[in-house]
Amino acid sequence: MSNYNCDYVRRTYDVPAEIGRRVIANGEPVVIMADRGHYIGVILDSDPKKRIRNYHPTWEMQYGEMAEKLPLKQWEVLANGMYDWDDVRYMLGDARHYVQRVWAATRSQAKYRAYQELAECFNDDATAMLTFKVRAA
Known part of the structure; x- marks a missing residue:
């Protein structure tokens, strides 16, 4: 997107x-x-x-x-399990480079949308989504 x-x-x-x-x-x-x-x-x-x-x-x-209200919410997905949101906020390491913004109805859909956009990075290993962290944008 x-x-x-x-x-x-x-x-x-x-x-x-x-x-x-x-x-x-x-x-x-x-x-x-x-x-x-x-x-x-x-x-x-x-x-x-x-x-x-x-x-x-x-x-x-x-x-x-x-529109007064959008059908989906914007989410931020942190796609590297080594980092946490504090790492992104304080710009520690490369954490901010692993944040993907997506539109989705739920947190789990946001994880999946981010995975779809980044699938080539994970060699089609969907278990990578288990380490994704999600928050409302």
């Missing part, structure tokens, strides 16, 4: 895309939750699992106001 907040999409397609904006996408109400390069990542209001799906920023889109 990018931190550019849909800058490329806004400039290229001249649309007001940004994380947290309400949109009617192909007739369905959604909230933009991710910058996906040429696409926007949205969550359909009707999706109980709150999955982020890629949509083209101009295809059947009606941009609205900013």
